[in-house]
Amino acid sequence: MPPVLVVPAVLGLAFLVVPLIGLLAKAPWSTLPQRLTSPEVLDALELSLVCATLATVLCVLMGVPLAWVLARGDIPGRGFIRALVTVPLVLPPVVGGAALLFALGRRGPVGQVLDDWFGVSLPFTTAGVVVAEAFVAMPFLVISVEGALRAADPRFEEAAATLGASRWYAFRRVTLPSVAPGVVAGTVLCWARALGEFGATITFAGNFPEKTTTMPLAVYLALETDPEAAIVLSVVLLAVSVAVLASLRERWIGG
Amino acid sequence: MTLDAHVRTGRGTFEADVPLLVQPGETVALLGPNGAGKTTVLRALAGLLPLRSGHIRLNTTWDEPPSTFVPPERRAVGVVFQDYLLFPHMPVLENVAFGLRARGVNREAARRAARAQLDAVDLTPYADARPRELSGGQAQRVALARALVTHPDLLLLDEPLSALDAGTRPRVRAELGRHLREFPGCAVLVTHDPLDAMVLADRLVVVEGGRITQSGEPAVIARKPATDYVAHLVGLNLLRGQADGTAVALDTGGTLIVAEPAAGPVHAAFPPTAISLHPERPSGSPRNTWEVAVAGMEQHAHTVRLHLDGAPSVVAEVTPAVIAELGLAPGTRVWAALKATEIQTYPRA
Numbered sequence: 001m002p003p004v005l006v007v008p009a010v011l012g013l014a015f016l017v018v019p020l021i022g023l024l025a026k027a028p029w030s031t032l033p034q035r036l037t038s039p040e041v042l043d044a045l046e047l048s049l050v051c052a053t054l055a056t057v058l059c060v061l062m063g064v065p066l067a068w069v070l071a072r073g074d075i076p077g078r079g080f081i082r083a084l085v086t087v088p089l090v091l092p093p094v095v096g097g098a099a100l101l102f103a104l105g106r107r108g109p110v111g112q113v114l115d116d117w118f119g120v121s122l123p124f125t126t127a128g129v130v131v132a133e134a135f136v137a138m139p140f141l142v143i144s145v146e147g148a149l150r151a152a153d154p155r156f157e158e159a160a161a162t163l164g165a166s167r168w169y170a171f172r173r174v175t176l177p178s179v180a181p182g183v184v185a186g187t188v189l190c191w192a193r194a195l196g197e198f199g200a201t202i203t204f205a206g207n208f209p210e211k212t213t214t215m216p217l218a219v220y221l222a223l224e225t226d227p228e229a230a231i232v233l234s235v236v237l238l239a240v241s242v243a244v245l246a247s248l249r250e251r252w253i254g255g
Numbered sequence: 256m257t258l259d260a261h262v263r264t265g266r267g268t269f270e271a272d273v274p275l276l277v278q279p280g281e282t283v284a285l286l287g288p289n290g291a292g293k294t295t296v297l298r299a300l301a302g303l304l305p306l307r308s309g310h311i312r313l314n315t316t317w318d319e320p321p322s323t324f325v326p327p328e329r330r331a332v333g334v335v336f337q338d339y340l341l342f343p344h345m346p347v348l349e350n351v352a353f354g355l356r357a358r359g360v361n362r363e364a365a366r367r368a369a370r371a372q373l374d375a376v377d378l379t380p381y382a383d384a385r386p387r388e389l390s391g392g393q394a395q396r397v398a399l400a401r402a403l404v405t406h407p408d409l410l411l412l413d414e415p416l417s418a419l420d421a422g423t424r425p426r427v428r429a430e431l432g433r434h435l436r437e438f439p440g441c442a443v444l445v446t447h448d449p450l451d452a453m454v455l456a457d458r459l460v461v462v463e464g465g466r467i468t469q470s471g472e473p474a475v476i477a478r479k480p481a482t483d484y485v486a487h488l489v490g491l492n493l494l495r496g497q498a499d500g501t502a503v504a505l506d507t508g509g510t511l512i513v514a515e516p517a518a519g520p521v522h523a524a525f526p527p528t529a530i531s532l533h534p535e536r537p538s539g540s541p542r543n544t545w546e547v548a549v550a551g552m553e554q555h556a557h558t559v560r561l562h563l564d565g566a567p568s569v570v571a572e573v574t575p576a577v578i579a580e581l582g583l584a585p586g587t588r589v590w591a592a593l594k595a596t597e598i599q600t601y602p603r604a
Contacts, residue, residue: 155336156342158340159336160342161326162328163357163402164328164354178342
């Protein structure tokens, strides 16, 4: 193997791995159990898990149908719609958060309606965290599910139709089971992205302990006041990430 | 209960234009080469492809642009697809019960009916198997059971035997024939295999280039092909000409003497085995003789098929002994002889 390739490859690998090793080396392993069970960590962890899960539910409920429409629907401007869906994927999250704030803030066009009609205000609330996370994470789900749907043979849906199945029945009993692996992968990916969300969350939902301070926000805060706590929180997030990766291993690192 | 259809639809610039009348209990085979539009017709009947014009009626109007289009899920239709399209994530029993469940039959009743249908195709032991565990023949029977369980008025079969290997084909074909004879509704079968069509269908409709080129009983079509495609399928030489008494002046040049006097445009058909080959011009008997050149040779199981250029050009089938005796090779010139009594003539539309 030519050194001109091997050397940068090794450097690249080290670049990715060394910071994580550094993190683990710095972890206060002896006090870890106490640290993990401290109220701040537990609060942040609980909030993170609840918000990421709710955001994922939201993404599945809206994202799977959206993926189906993109993959199967006979609609004009499909390419443009697909591009719109992927915008949050490449948009800096903080811009997404600002956009949410302008749209859903009390004086935003949608926020005003929510406030006037339902008395609901999303910014700087736990619900706002869910919204911010869903906004950033949904493209992951949509793209994953749409890919699975495109790969699935649409003739099975035709067969279902000739057997008397409505499109909804065929979707439920034929299409969805056949793309289940794609939906699961997309859901896990979406959940992991929601869990790690920082920029949109802090912009749209702010940073209020027990209300909007999720794990990534807690890590950022703790870095200034209590670096050791930041490391503990980081180790927890790292552990969750590795678990996610492991759950997807057959899809991504099976080859 | 009669299927009355005039299918006019297609993709892009290709359009099939096929009128079709199928009586209850009748099986009609659409026979034609690949790309002839057979599957297009089938998809239109199933409701998977809307008509551009024409109509499809069975009890009620299913499709008649621009006013009426009944989607597939509301047609009393059952389809056996070319590669069966059994739902891979469902056990066999659920596959068969699917049509009933989709129509709102409760789970227990649907399973009972599905079990009975599986029984009818002798697959009861496979109720809990996954489709991928089935052999090709078994999968085909499951697909048939799944299509029949809802008692459709119209059964459509798209190349139902093409996915099977040669070994299992005859048995599955015979069994499918039995089910088709028992089926009380209208059945339309699409195939490019003449044997499947002849064995399974009461009537053949030959489709070429989106149009019907010939239709009728299998035996008649086999004896009196109207197009080169059908003649080739059933292994006959087919020539066209103008008859005047017992002489037929062929369109491609040459004259044939036939046994039955006729007048006007006719087809003349004869099997490749009726041609005999001679090194010199044979004389004496009342037969047609003309000089030909060997253009091609194909080895078959026990015979050799010769493509002979001449007036007319024909296909002959001879034994390897004849090849050796006459020293036949591509380019060799020999004399062909054909008895008048071997030629069947029939008027041409």
